[in-house]
Amino acid sequence: MTAIPLQHALILSLLLFGIGVLGVFLRRNVITVFMCIELMLNAVNLAFVTFSRALGAFDGQILVFFVMTVAAAEAAVGLAIVIAMQRHRDSLDLDSFNLLKW
């Protein structure tokens, strides 16, 4: 039985992360940017699972478990913020929120 090449799994994780980052710079809609961030998180999760497999230890998966928990909390709060943004500015364009400056 041929094992899955773990190096390729890591490359997949890397590409996934890159696509996520690229999406952040491409998209202007807050929600899509948020989804791209979720992509990056998943890329990291994949790396964790791969390393867990490579080392034969569970700890990586435990970390994935906690990352998922945090992601769930983050999604709840983040989307609530999105709703608040829409309500106050009537816009979801990320670049129209530029008050965080001097």
Next chain:
Amino acid sequence: MSQILLRLSENPLAIVPWLILLLPLAGFTVLCLFGDAMKRDKEENGAGYIACATILGSFALAVFVVTRLFASAGVGPHGEGLRFFQPSLGRPDDALSTGLLWIDAGGFQIPFSLLLDPLSAVMILTITGVGSLIHIYSLGYMSHDPERVRYFSYLNLFSFFMLLLVLGGNLPLLFVGWEGVGLCSYLLIGFWFKKKSASDAGKKAFIVNRIGDAGLILGMALAWHAFGTLDLFELAEIAKNLPYEPVGQAGIATALCLLLFVGACGKSAQIPLHVWLPDAMEGPTPVSALIHAATMVTAGVYLVARLAPLYRLSEGAMLTVAWIGAATAVMAATVALVQTDIKKVLAYSTVSQLGYMFLACGIGAFGVGVFHLFTHAFFKALLFLGSGSVIHAMSGEQDMRKMGGLRSKIPWTFATFTIGTAAIAGVPFLAGLYSKDEILLNAVVRERLPLFAIGLFTAVLTAFYMSRALFMTFFGHFRGDHEAEHHVHESPWSMLFPLVALAIGCFVVGQIHIPEIVHFAVRSPDELHSQHPVWFTPVVIASALVGILGAFYFYIVYTAGPAKVAAAFKPLHRLFEEKWGFDLAYNAFASKVVVAGSTSVLWKVVDARMIDGLVNGSGALAASLGQSTRSLQRGFARAYALVTLGGAVALIGYLLWRP
């Protein structure tokens, strides 16, 4: 906690010292938590009852533990077994093994240990006994004060700290008590803080005490550096193996003792740090009795006696203690001669008597010093409470020139005040004579004749100024206005009972031979059983009689005399009235040197130029940096993300391609 439980299984008494300590604290806590509610519900008298109950409980426990301790340890003159609680509660190795550590910082380990030996037993009995009476007295004295909840909570807190001071088994714990009583003293001196003189006096006491405390802290640091322990018992043991240090070869013991003596000077009002005590009379009179006569101000004497083995090693330190004590005794006594405020007389008298105690310690008679501390606590508390009763009767008047002829109007106060005066003057069968006699006797036996002469002279002065106060207050004609005379009334029983109890105490306490009881604690077996020379006791009694008769002549028989004498010795009279110029000198120093130096150098140059320059300069630097770089912050979150990514790429690049 585990240690106490563990010890309880072996010896149930082990809990008692902790209870003695914690009862007043519990009282304070209750008054703190429920004081406002009491005031709201007009139940303020309850505060006094709570305070009295806790301190009386402490007293009962102290009596119980001391009698049990003395009985079970089989105390005799040899008293070896008296370290009863030392092994069970106090030894650091016990504490270390059961984890009852208070401070644990690297190698610096301080257990929370109590030390109950004869010396601290005498102290806790004095504190709780006299303290209880003064608490009871306060019930009557403060019954009209709207702030009495606060008053009683302070009083309870003070009792706790004072007990901690004398029960603490190591110097840091003692220091906590030391600072705590200082704080309570400050709070109580400034109790009527709306009066400016009272709040000023509180601040003065606090600041002067800080100078002494600096010495005490430095002493502790030195002790830790030199001996690696701050445990009182261990320090005494270490002292056994140290060499004697004559004046020419001062060493570690001398330095340590002198530093600690600076602390003792501050707390016990010795020259040059005595200036705060007379001003401290701004506090309520029971406070003066408790804190500034019976207990707190004797803490310095306690400290010196506690470390007697160390002091005995250093000739220089002993000479310093003895001569500072002697100088303070005679200086304060002369000032007391010319005071007209009844409480100021007693305040200077206290300073003088504290000097006496240090004189005793300085000549090596530590047990006798503690003996005088013990008797003094009784008769001076009696005198202060008596003066409080007089002031109460006079509706707040403290000037003796406006009193006179009060003996028929307030007979109980008069009788007890007379007993107190006789006790401090050294009339036979009363407490003062026994301890004073021993101090002077030790001076003679140890061939310290100059000190003996000063002591005897001070004794004459003491008898004179106290009798003067008695005669001016209670004899002759009333010199106040008519309304005040009409208002004079005897105090309520809650105030008279403590007076009577203390007056009886003055007869009794002289019979308790403290030096024998504490001689193991101060480790000086050589001060017992000295032979009285034949001439000795008559001379001491005669000195008292000379003082009393002198006062009788000048203030009863020949009342024009004092003014004439004052006129004849004008410079001397002025010197005494100006209190030997200490306050003037300190004021001059503070206003000229300190204020001027601060203004011209520290303020104008150091603060305005250097510190402000540094602060403003760094502010200006930050502002200009911000101004030049603020265009980077445009508020576009994704631009920030881009910079972050660039940073990540650069970092990874560095990690990968670094040489």
Next chain:
Amino acid sequence: MIDVILFYVFAAFTLVSALVVAGQRNPTYSAFSLIVTFCSLSAIYGLLGSPFIAALQVIVYAGAIMVLFLFVLMLLNVKEESEAPRKALAGAGGVLVLLFVVQVASALLKADVFHAPPGYEASTVGMAQLLFSSRFLYVFEATSILILSALVGAVVLAKKDL
């Protein structure tokens, strides 16, 4: 052999759907595409011998989180992006991402430490045992507080009069 082939198939799915997420102007399409990404990732987790994480991935991500996303998209009635991407930002970002990927990939390809032990399976029981061991128990319990506070935070933020 079949699982290696499946791995590459799902990897392809993952990448394509992720590209759609990042490249699609309509957020709703992005969201659906993201579901595909998550599901294929779940399959990859399973192939890597982590059935527990694979199950969680479907339940938490593809299930809960994506439902939340779609719910918000529907609630706010989000339209397609009307404006084109910012060219400068996208260009600079693209270059940097390329650099990033090249750098890390070069490091990965040089590394040769991944010899997976065969027959490895992270059973759910094993995971649970580790998760409830004294090592992670407190952290595990702490996450419940995290989620609770996120819940409260979401409610507060989404209130009308913020």
